[in-house]
Amino acid sequence: MHTQAKYRDALPQLEGGWFLTDGGLETTLVFHDGIDLPCFASCCLLNDAAGIAHLKAYFEPYIAQARARGAGFILESATWRAHADFADELGYSPEQLVEVNRLAIQVLEEIRAAHETDSLPMVISGCLGPRGDGYFPDKRMTAAAAADYHSAQIETFAGTAADMVSVMTLNYPEEAIGIALAAQVAGMPAAISFTLETDGRLPSGDTLQRAIETVDDATGGSPAYYMINCAHPTHFHDSFDGSGSWRERIRAVRANASCKSHAELDDSVELDVGNPDELGQQYREILGRMSHLNVLGGCCGTDHRHIGAIGQACASHYATLG
DSSP states (O other): OOOOOSSTTSOGGGTSSOEEOOOOHHHIIIIITOOOOGGGOGGGGGGSHHHHHHHHHHHHHHHHHHHHHTOEEEEEOSOTTOSHHHHHHHTOOHHHHHHHHHHHHHHHHHHHHHHOBTTBOEEEEEEEOOSSOSSSOTTOOOHHHHHHHHHHHHHHHHTTTOOEEEEEEEOSHHHHHHHHHHHHHHTOOEEEEEOOOTTSSOTTSOOHHHHHHHHHHHHTSOSSEEEEESSOHHHHGGGGOSOSGGGGGEEEEEEOSOOOOHHHHHHOSSOOOOOHHHHHHHHHHHHHHOTTOOEEEEOTTOOHHHHHHHHHHHHHHHHHHO
16 A cells, blocks of 8 residues: 655745755666666566565665765666556566556655655655667657546656656657646656757757746646756756746756767666766756756766765755755
């Protein structure tokens, strides 16, 4: 039995303070822990007790970093690939797919129960991924088709203690529109995250500004906020240029450790962990231009060392905001 969502009606990251989240779950599991992930699907850890224990242990050092820095924490479920097009390859029946998404949230409930305090609020987020490849818009859908496809997973999360949904690594606006509309119907706050190429544009060629404005225009501004993930800060530094309310809609960054392009990362057989301290300083520089950002985490190649460096570099910024 799932408990009622704790923060769904008032996400604390929208009310002030700052939050850390984890790093690159899948790259950590594959390259550091030596775990085989079919389809790069971390939900496979939910198939047995040993995998669940491993997943719980994975979050421990990240939570410790948030506690040490006086930040909150966003718990992101291991469900980026837990949707219909990957079910057959992962060996899930439709019923099992629903259950693995529910179990993913239950695991996060248990983590929150063990670690949350008044000074360490922990938000549970049901994670969605793109229908197709995260780097290429290879299964491009209309907004209506995207809403229809993703609604099943979103509705599953709506029936759990998840406070929100986050969709990672979107690469064109129409899929984002569909997800935002489906989340709105389900009564779930949604964070919409785009990935960017080395030129600061989405793989579809859209600018970040156009993508955000397109989604907001089509959905009545329904997303709770926007995010950038799976790109290095050097790729999107100039994407914040310009003015307008769209910039204020971005609240979160989950950058890659490596400054390599998506094509280069796809061809890599070794993990490029970059330089954690340098990444932390690059986040601090981003805050100099986008001071309202308040959810900081990592993506491919990052682990608790990177999140620790980001937290150390950025804590003073939030202290001055008081």
